[in-house]
Amino acid sequence: MRRPTLTLLAASLALATGLASATDTATTIPQAAVKTAEQLRDKAMKDNTAYAVVESLTTEVGPRMAGSPADLRAREWAVAKFKELGYDKVYTETVTYPLWERRSEHAEIVGPFAQPLTLLALGYSAATPKGGLTAEVVKFDSLDALQKADPAKVKGKIVYVPTHMKPHKDGSDYGMGSAVRVGGPVIASKMGAAAFLLRSAGTDEHSRTPHTGVTGFRDPKDAIPAAALSLPDADQLERVLARGKPVKLKLDIDCGITGMYTGANVIGEITGKTHPEQVVAIGGHLDSWDPGTGAIDDGAGVAIAMAAGKLIKDLPQRPDRTIRVIAFANEEMGLWGGRAYADQHAGDVAKHVLGTESDFGAGKIWRMTASVKPEARGAIEQIAKVIQPIGVEYVADKPGGGGSDLSQMHLKGMAALTLTQDGTDYFDYHHTANDTLDKIKPADLAQNVAVYAAFSYMAAQANGDFGSAPDAFKNDGASD
Template identity: 75%
Template sequence: MRRPALTLLAASLMLVYGFAGATDAPTTIPAAAVQTAEQLRDKALHDDTAYTTVEALTTEIGSRLAGGVNDQRAREWAIARFKALGFDKVYTEPVTYPLWVRRSEHGAIVAPFPQPLTLTALGYSPGTPKGGLTAEVMPFASLDALKAADPATVKGKIVYIGFRMHRTKDGRDYDLGSGIRMQGPVVAMGKGAAGFLLRSAGTDASSRTPHTGLTGFTDPAKSIPAAALSNPDADQLERVLAYGKPVTVKLDLDCGIEGQYTGYNVIGDLVGRKYPDQVVAIGGHLDSWDPGTGAIDDGAGVAIALGAAKLIHDLPQRPDRTVRVIAFANEEMGLWGGRAYADKHAAAVGSFQLGSESDLGAAPVWQMSASVKPQARGAIEQIAKVLQPIGVAYDAKQPGGGGSDLSQMHRKGMAALTLAQDATYYFDWHHTANDTLDKIDPKQLAQNVAVYAVFSYMAAQADGDFGSAPGAFAHDGAEE
């Protein structure tokens, strides 16, 4: 029987309600995909791909300061590793940034009790004048106290802030410590200070290894020498200050910005079987600070993503969507690789299914949170159920920021997870000479691989999407 023609009103209602209903259908993960994810999880716990990868990176390349002597070698190593692991496509995308170099650094208390200080220059710090910088120290209890200070009390002095971080599972003190490191030198410069010192943003109370890291300087002409003291040396400086006498310190830093450098993000795709243009994004950053070998920050993150992708690669057939691993360039000096990637791919953000980056070491993932559309919460709960047996709790009230570099794609509108690792000891070694392979437990690293393999595969196989769209999560409150 021939069906009657739709009236204009009926057609309009179908457009409004029918298509909207399809769009608003819940995202779910098929039972077969859940079963495969469980198998991936269990296999990952006994797979050593990630450990052998980070072992090779830290042994064959070592530290990877962005633009430094090992930058190109690390990139070539990563390209070769991606290819050896069987990615369907391996390619690079350029990232241009200021080239900051470190040559030498020394410090000392000159008066009233002369003695050396163990310190390290901070990223984007300029060098001191020839012969060094000698000035009186002006201590502050907090960044807020410095902000409130009369510039007359600061002018010509070396500002010191002694905030002490404490160990916590979620690493929350780092927000304060890194905030002082980033903002403190800028505020001090604005008040006329000659230099800046802080107690290292780290939790290793007894190790005489200072923690480097980035400042907020953006203009070499508007910056002052800035350095971090090891925790024991900060204790010593504070004891000397407690005598109530003027304390003079000499800084001798040979460092600074020397033009521009073009590095590259290294990218590998396992091309999706049904929807090759839809992407699940995972990764880590390939660069590191220079004192250590960049094992936990962030060789582990790159290795976790590669280990997860290799397990998915070895399945009998490719997942429906593309799984993409990105080894980002120059995260440490200001998310340059992440920002370049987001700028390049912003127009296609709707094709990004879900993403998360590993950049908090190699201790176990203990909590997952997500920024997705409401209709995809059920799929996130399915992922959480598969991860629960390996110690991952799901916090449905917290947003997911995507991790360090992928936070930039999240800000463009990519649906994202935060996969929080146990940070209890991470900041003992973070940005120091102690960031070395011995800090990685292979079994804990394998748990991370299991987490990334599970979520990547399940997202790639989902019936429906997670809500990525331009500006979709602009007000989710994610801090990443």
């Protein structure tokens, strides 16, 4: 059937949400469910379950590097915690990925002004030769400058590229910073560089704590040593380079891929009473980087989702649809848990009514965006009215992406929200030794739970769907 001509507003909404059949009826949320969601919201604002959960995870397990001995401990902890919170069904789904291990890293300027530097190896980095490597540093002001460089000026050198992220509420500078970290080592390797360094993708200008993170290497044969300098150390290196003399560094990095590892996503469900096969999917990722204890990245996300599900479970009546909470495996090294989940559940995408993941710390949620069919916009507005009193703005013309791991299910066609937290100081601590429990404010964490509990319950009770179907949102341009 030929589509009718769209108005400019309708066209923009269609782009952001996916088109739906003209015969679809509007999705609505019954007033009784709205009232219950308001009660959930208010109860959650005073509830400390999420803080207790993240305190337990960071204390009893601590850092949870994917594939490390703590990986299994974290999975066992998650299974036990779901059961302790009263979830009806708890199970795991296997996730297999390369096992990269960090053992040690050391760097120093050997000339012209000898001194040590503080750094962390990046995920999928190769090791230096035994005893380390010493080479001249060549600096490029941007990733674009590196790409345009003469390979002869790069071959055999240690390539250095700075990043200069500024704090933003929505963390928008991270796109630039992560692009240098992920793409820079790959470009440098192809040009024959001996190693790659970047100024950490972070905003803690006065902290000598480097930020780790993953690179774009996928084949160990292509990898070179790659590491991130703390911001003050990077600034020091740049001052030395500015003296105009050749600068030589010695890097001694022991790390690398040692084989394959099979971990698991851990899933807990509150079974729906009317449509148990239909799910509202929420979650966080269970793994963390190793320097800190993974409190804000992403123990908080796991705790928010677990606590929201528990509040819904404690209601006098079951939700109509199932609430599925997923603690994803190995997000940090390339969304392995999210991609495995999406591959396994692609055939059930229409049954994933609505979903999103929490993976941006523990600051208050201040914005909601959505990728849903046009006929479900009214239901999203109903959700927006419930969470607006606790500080959440609904932006109707911006798509939702589902968060990090659930972005993969959104790519398959799941209707999705993005619930943006206040990340003003998030990149002060992200992927550093300072990602610890003291960075979490219990009241802010409770506000997150209130948002997740309210939206999840309302989606579970909705009359109608939100547009999930194979490839339903492939052109909406959402990203997280």
